[in-house]
Amino acid sequence: MVQQQPLLEGRNVTKYFGGLAAVHHVDFAVYPGEIVGLVGPNGSGKTTLFNCLSRILPINEGEIYFKGKNITHAKPYQVAHMGLARTFQVIRVYRKMTVLQNMLISRQWRGEGILKMLRPSSKATHERARQLLDFLLLGHLMHEPAGHLSGGQRRLLEIGMALMPDPDIILLDEATSGINPTLIETIKDRIRQLNRQEGKTFLLIEHNIDFISDLCSRVYVLDFGEKLAEGTPEEIKNNPAVIEAYFGAE
Amino acid sequence: MRTRRLETIFSSRNTFIGWIILLILLALYPQVTELSGIRLLQLTQIFIFITLASNWNLIGGMTGYVDFGHAVFFGVGAFVMGILVTQVQNYIVFAPGLSFWQALPIAGLAAMLFALLIGLPTLRLKGPYFSIAMLGTFVAMREIVRVLKDFTGGGRGLDLPPVLNRERDYYFMLVWMGLVLIAIWWIHRSEFGQSLMAIREDEVGAEMRGINTTKHKIIAFMLAAFSTGIIGGFWAFQNTYIDPDVVFIEQRTVEMVMASMLGGLGTVWGPPLGALILYVLQDVVWSRVPEGHLVVLGVLLIIIVLFVPEGILGTFKNPSSTSLGRLLRGYREEQPRPETVATE
Numbered sequence: 001m002v003q004q005q006p007l008l009e010g011r012n013v014t015k016y017f018g019g020l021a022a023v024h025h026v027d028f029a030v031y032p033g034e035i036v037g038l039v040g041p042n043g044s045g046k047t048t049l050f051n052c053l054s055r056i057l058p059i060n061e062g063e064i065y066f067k068g069k070n071i072t073h074a075k076p077y078q079v080a081h082m083g084l085a086r087t088f089q090v091i092r093v094y095r096k097m098t099v100l101q102n103m104l105i106s107r108q109w110r111g112e113g114i115l116k117m118l119r120p121s122s123k124a125t126h127e128r129a130r131q132l133l134d135f136l137l138l139g140h141l142m143h144e145p146a147g148h149l150s151g152g153q154r155r156l157l158e159i160g161m162a163l164m165p166d167p168d169i170i171l172l173d174e175a176t177s178g179i180n181p182t183l184i185e186t187i188k189d190r191i192r193q194l195n196r197q198e199g200k201t202f203l204l205i206e207h208n209i210d211f212i213s214d215l216c217s218r219v220y221v222l223d224f225g226e227k228l229a230e231g232t233p234e235e236i237k238n239n240p241a242v243i244e245a246y247f248g249a250e
Numbered sequence: 251m252r253t254r255r256l257e258t259i260f261s262s263r264n265t266f267i268g269w270i271i272l273l274i275l276l277a278l279y280p281q282v283t284e285l286s287g288i289r290l291l292q293l294t295q296i297f298i299f300i301t302l303a304s305n306w307n308l309i310g311g312m313t314g315y316v317d318f319g320h321a322v323f324f325g326v327g328a329f330v331m332g333i334l335v336t337q338v339q340n341y342i343v344f345a346p347g348l349s350f351w352q353a354l355p356i357a358g359l360a361a362m363l364f365a366l367l368i369g370l371p372t373l374r375l376k377g378p379y380f381s382i383a384m385l386g387t388f389v390a391m392r393e394i395v396r397v398l399k400d401f402t403g404g405g406r407g408l409d410l411p412p413v414l415n416r417e418r419d420y421y422f423m424l425v426w427m428g429l430v431l432i433a434i435w436w437i438h439r440s441e442f443g444q445s446l447m448a449i450r451e452d453e454v455g456a457e458m459r460g461i462n463t464t465k466h467k468i469i470a471f472m473l474a475a476f477s478t479g480i481i482g483g484f485w486a487f488q489n490t491y492i493d494p495d496v497v498f499i500e501q502r503t504v505e506m507v508m509a510s511m512l513g514g515l516g517t518v519w520g521p522p523l524g525a526l527i528l529y530v531l532q533d534v535v536w537s538r539v540p541e542g543h544l545v546v547l548g549v550l551l552i553i554i555v556l557f558v559p560e561g562i563l564g565t566f567k568n569p570s571s572t573s574l575g576r577l578l579r580g581y582r583e584e585q586p587r588p589e590t591v592a593t594e
């Protein structure tokens with residue numbers, strides 16, 4: 001395989017909370033068109049790594065590159081404009097707003113001036129929101145307040161919001177947790193479709209091992225903030241250190 | 251679902267049309283009947299009340315940054331007007347004796363610039379810290395105005411040209427109120443306004459979805475300050491006299507907050523409605539129990555916060571969100587607890 005430039009790359013990423021190293025000297029790279037998994041026991045630093053990558057948290061050491069640009073000190077909205085989108089483990093939808101309004105908030109942003117902002121959302125933006133909601137089976141709930149949705153539907157809405165600006169990479173934080181098996185299949189199916197047909201790149205935090213095996217070509221394993229292993233899902237499943245980290249502590 | 255009908259009646263568009271009709275009627279009012287100077291002054295005061303509440307609502311209601319010192323922009327506008335139209339003794343740095351119309355935009359722009367300077371550091375603060383910082387700004391500014399005697403006349407204040415023209419005042423405030431409310435109605439339905447509300451509901455989420463939150467907050471703050479500065483400038487001219495104690499009054503901010511909360515924070519038409527109700531209420535209370543006036547207002551504020559935290563319009567829109575709304579509609583629904591996400 002000829003290695004191109006990584007789409008998203010972390011070098012020596014380190015984040016401390018007080019004395020606790022939540023993410024410690026982590027190196028990783030995600031290449032365009034890949035679906036990469038990020039796994040690890042609870043509290044191993046996966047969400048923190050996402051927060052660092054999406055620039056919500058400042059990092060203490062290391063560098064982050066996106067599309068070859070150093071984004072270590074960029075603002076979240078800047079990396080969003082560059083084409084990075086994410087969802088949150090603890091769902092962040094706007095409960096009081098309707099499903100459609102939620103989608104409209106996460107619209108395309110590239111190169112918008114202040115006078116443009118003072119216009120209502122365009123027809124094209126509405127159209128895209130509608131299409132995505134249909135794609136995610138939420139079309140019929142468009143005018144409901146997001147607070148009325150079930151947990152699973154909210155996860156889908158968050159994925160829809162992440163897709164709204166047509167990003168290049170999407171970071172999903174436990175997109176399947178608390179979701180019924182049918183809906184999980186839907187999500188899996190949609191991710192595959194977006195990846196194959198539109199070339200979207202994904203980085204997935206997951207506990208569902210089947211989900212990871214079905215979708216991901218490569219997996220990183222975190223444990224106590226450190227990178228424990230990386231490889232194909234098969235390799236990871238059979239890696240003694242990973243088995244130890246997951247089951248040894250019990 | 252059950253609120254759909256009320257919502258369509260109070261839809262933004264219908265209310266907008268109703269508002270335009272009301273403005274036209276108000277414009278004709280002094281023409282078709284003989285209005286006393288007092289009545290004109292009263293109506294002008296109501297317009298001021300409504301516009302100030304709407305200005306405050308832009309930053310405090312829509313954006314969710316509760317500004318406890320917003321009257322500082324009123325004060326800045328008033329004193330810039332005062333300084334520009336009077337012959338200030340001793341250190342004259344400005345060309346003194348500008349006309350009202352020359353000085354007015356400068357008063358507004360000065361307030362706006364001040365908002366930029368204050369907003370850059372304070373809008374980074376979250377919630378209560380911003381509120382307290384603005385309160386501090388307000389108190390500090392009053393002292394600064396008191397100390398800068400050479401410009402502001404200090405505690406003695408400034409006498410502006412004694413021009414009394416109630417009808418002109420009436421029309422000025424009517425037009426300004428109309429412009430501000432149309433602007434706010436427009437902002438509310440624009441992507442800018444939607445982004446402000448996203449910031450209010452979840453700032454981190456908004457930022458992650460591509461909203462430059464700092465820029466949005468600053469612009470909203472500056473727009474609100476500009477309009478409040480204009481009103482301060484106008485008020486100084488109308489009142490023909492200013493000093494720190496009549497201009498920098500805490501109560502002015504309190505009234506903006508109360509009117510917005512009473513009518514419905516973050517809605518377009520709530521704050522004007524709240525301001526109107528509050529004005530009438532104050533008038534009644536003031537004439538009955540002048541000494542207990544502030545106590546009654548305080549109690550009212552507590553009642554609003556406890557029973558109608560989303561205000562009158564908010565209660566109509568989303569009955570489940572207030573105890574009054576639930577009471578009126580027998581509406582029961584468990585409210586999920588707001589979720590939090592670990593951030594620094």
Ligand SMILES: Nc1ncnc2c1ncn2[C@@H]1O[C@H](COP(=O)(O)OP(=O)(O)O)[C@@H](O)[C@H]1O
Pocket residue numbers: 017020022040041042043044045046047048049592593594
């Ligand atoms: N904002 C925060 N402040 C302090 N400690 C935190 C914060 N966020 C996460 N942590 C800690 O960092 C560690 C990693 O947490 P997290 O990234 O959420 O793990 P994971 O997503 O892998 O379950 C945990 O020990 C957690 O308690």
Ligand SMILES: [Mg+2]
Pocket residue numbers: 046047048089
């Ligand atoms: Mg996590």
